[in-house]
Amino acid sequence: MQLAWLRRPGTLMVITSAPTYVATSELLRVISPLDLTPVRFLGAALVLGLYLLIRRRRLVARRGDLLRAFGVSAIGYAAYGTLLNIGQTTVPAGTTSLLLNTSPVFALILGRLLLGERITPRGIAGTIVAMTGVAMVAVFGGGRLGLGWNALIILFAALILALYLIWQQPLLSRIPAIEMVFWGCLWGGLLTLPPAPLDLHLAAWQGRTWLALAVLVLVSTALAYVFWARALAETSVAEGGSLLFAVPLISITLGWLLLDQAPTPAAVIGGCIAVAGVMLVSRSAAPPPPAADDVPAPRPAPAEVPVPVPVDEAVVDLTITATDRAAITAAVGRAVAQIGARLATVSLWRPGSQDLVRIYTSMPEVYRPGGVSAGLGADWIDQCVVRRESYLTDDPGDPESDAFEHHDTLAALRLGAAINAVVAQDGRFLGCLNLLHSPGSYTAADLRVADAVAADLAEILARLAPQPDRRLNA
Secondary structure, eight states: OTTGGGGSHHHHHHHHHTTHHHHHHHHTTTSOHHHHHHHHHHHHHHHHHHHHHHTTOOOOOOHHHHHHHHHHHIIIIIIHHHHHHHHTTTSOHHHHHHHHTTHHHHHHHHHHHHHOOOOOHHHHHHHHHHHHHHHHHHHHOOTTTOOTHHHHHHHHHHHHHHHHHHHHGGGGGTSOHHHHHHHHHHHHHHHTSTTOOOOOOGGGOOHHHHHHHHIIIIIIIIIHHHHHHHHHHHSOHHHHHHGGGGHHHHHHHHHHHHHOOOOOHHHHHHHHHHHHHHHHHHHHTSOOOOOGGGSOOOOOOOOOOOOOSSOSOOBOOOOOOHHHHHHHHHHHHHHHHHHOOSEEEEEEEETTTTEEEEEEESOTTTSOTTBEEOOOOHHHIIIIIISOOOEEEOOTTGGGSTTOSOHHHHHHTTOOEEEEEEEEETTEEEEEEEEEESTTOOOHHHHHHHHHHHHHTHHHHHHHSOOTTSOOOO
């Protein structure tokens, strides 16, 4: 579909982030910078918490991840949000977004200092160009609003933003984006409460003030941060940071139209130079194309392994209505269309015999309907059945573990990535949506898509689930 890009997390992040600086400028007319930070983030935490409660979304972050998430919240929410608000008391909305757009430059420098990453000549050139543009904005771009030291405060906020992106990235492979943002908003808001004077002057608030607050909390925090986390989970920090390129154009336009913050020529020219430098930096991480002599010869295809047809397993009779069968097929089709799978199955849990019965299969010639998976590993049962946490692997060695059966078949089909999305209802494990693909095919973002589809299967599997007083007949 031609407009499918509008549904991508990165695109949605740009659209929802752009109003941030305009809404912040409007609110800073009646509220202090130190008050705005807890109001913004605690409001967003309330919205996200209600959403998680209504949707009955279980929080999955473990103790070690929560400690790291607390540090991420202190940096990326409390510190960054406060510095942004202080700086924007005099810096126009569009100029603020231009200055924050330099965060990929700081990410490059931090990668060199903290991770020992090599900086290419293109990266060095991009850094020099970006800093030249920033200097023009800071020195000559103030106009009637003035910049002064607040421009440097926003640059420091860009540095904090880069550190936040680097530190948060590993967490997004284990914590869903919406949960990560919930913790960030909650802890970020609580950490900024002590210094806040809480002198809100609500009587002076006008309709546009309340509208700006609603946009900042609902759109530019609750939604934008979730979309950004999802985009970062699917890409690298450099790619996710480069999405900021499109934000200044929208922010400058909105500031001009809504707040009469027309940018000065120096700010526009300096901002364009800074963006050009950042674009050089973002491209510096990409390795140059290999020379013709360096291109390795293609590896020969591995020898085919005979595929058992069908796999050797017990099979039970199934009785599933045409309506339920069609609903299962449609749900699996959605998952395959969004994240892909070379093999897709749905399995029903039988607690009495501690096994799974296959009620749907995309490869019936190998994995038959009614096939019973009885040799389930203890770790898999503890994670999926007991704790009801979905399973993800993109390591070709994992399908050879006791979490899977028929290792020879998996090897023959070249299946090295797997998702077992848990289907549960009212705290009861009902079964799994199982997707298998080529090695390296799945990410944490794909797992979240599979979990959403698995939730749609809960009502069907609840009807098919064996009851205490009868044996499985479905």
